[in-house]
Amino acid sequence: MDIFTAGRDFVRxxxxxxxxxxxxxxxxxxxxxxxxxxxxxxxxxxxxFGWGLEPDKRCPDSLPLDVEVAFSTxxxxxxxxxxxxxxxxxxLAQLANADGAVPLCGPAVEGYPxxxxxxxxxxxxxxxxxAGLVGRLHTLGVxxxxxxxxxxxxxxxLAKEFPEDAHGMHEALEFLEHTDDVDVDRIRxxxxxxxxxxxxxxxxxxxxxxxxxxxxxxxxWKQLFTDEQLEAxxxxxxxxxxxxxxxxxxxxxxxxxxTLEYRGIVTVGALQTLKAYNRL
Numbered sequence: 632m633d634i635f636t637a638g639r640d641f642v643r644x645x646x647x648x649x650x651x652x653x654x655x656x657x658x659x660x661x662x663x664x665x666x667x668x669x670x671x672x673x674x675x676x677x678x679x680f681g682w683g684l685e686p687d688k689r690c691p692d693s694l695p696l697d698v699e700v701a702f703s704t705x706x707x708x709x710x711x712x713x714x715x716x717x718x719x720x721x722x723l724a725q726l727a728n729a730d731g732a733v734p735l736c737g738p739a740v741e742g743y744p745x746x747x748x749x750x751x752x753x754x755x756x757x758x759x760x761x762a763g764l765v766g767r768l769h770t771l772g773v774x775x776x777x778x779x780x781x782x783x784x785x786x787x788x789l790a791k792e793f794p795e796d797a798h799g800m801h802e803a804l805e806f807l808e809h810t811d812d813v814d815v816d817r818i819r820x821x822x823x824x825x826x827x828x829x830x831x832x833x834x835x836x837x838x839x840x841x842x843x844x845x846x847x848x849x850x851x852w853k854q855l856f857t858d859e860q861l862e863a864x865x866x867x868x869x870x871x872x873x874x875x876x877x878x879x880x881x882x883x884x885x886x887x888x889x890t891l892e893y894r895g896i897v898t899v900g901a902l903q904t905l906k907a908y909n910r911l
């Protein structure tokens with residue numbers, strides 16, 4: 632069975648409804664309204680998103696991490712619902728500190744099953760996820776007072792120093808590509824210093840790869856990497872497909888259902904990247 636068919640069958644069999652709707656939109660020409668409708672079940676009355684939209688915590692409360700996944704899913708589906716996005720941005724504005732910064736999660740997660748890494752560090756407002764949320768609002772083409780306020784804070788913080796880990800840097804780059812102040816050489820020199828940056832395609836450990844910074848050939852940040860680097864990671868991505876057609880994850884979600892949900896997310900993402908780079 633070929634890469635795409637095996638991946639498709641995994642998504643159809645084991646992924647949750649949201650990823651099945653996303654797959655149908657991206658690969659089968661389905662109406663992106665189906666993705667919006669599936670996302671609606673994760674949006675709370677306060678405008679934020681929760682209910683384990685990001686599966687590493689099973690908390691129903693609204694969390695910025697879940698808002699980020701909602702925005703990313705809309706972008707992947709090329710779907711727009713201005714009211715859905717505006718309500719989420721309004722909620723972020725209410726949660727934010729005086730600078731506009733927000734945390735990934737909050738103490739509400741402690742009442743529900745969660746992965747071991749969802750702890751107090753996720754309660755601190757920071758570039759991760761603030762910069763990524765601002766960047767995604769730019770990508771979605773949605774203006775909002777919180778976007779501007781938080782964006783000004785992100786610009787000032789990143790002018791002083793970059794994040795020390797690859798997740799934070801990924802969030803920073805989501806923001807920086809929408810600004811006029813991009814020092815590509817400074818960013819390229821910083822990459823090797825990042826914790827959890829997996830530059831070597833042969834490295835089997837957990838980490839963020841060049842393909843996550845540049846998931847399509849026309850990605851703004853493709854310029855950070857050589858063609859040889861990207862081709863090696865594409866080869867690795869293909870090799871990492873499992874016998875059941877899906878892709879594995881390299882961390883421990885809170886349970887079997889969350890593990891399958893996350894595998895559905897990364898499988899759709901892997902197929903999107905391979906399609907974009909003409910590897911399917």
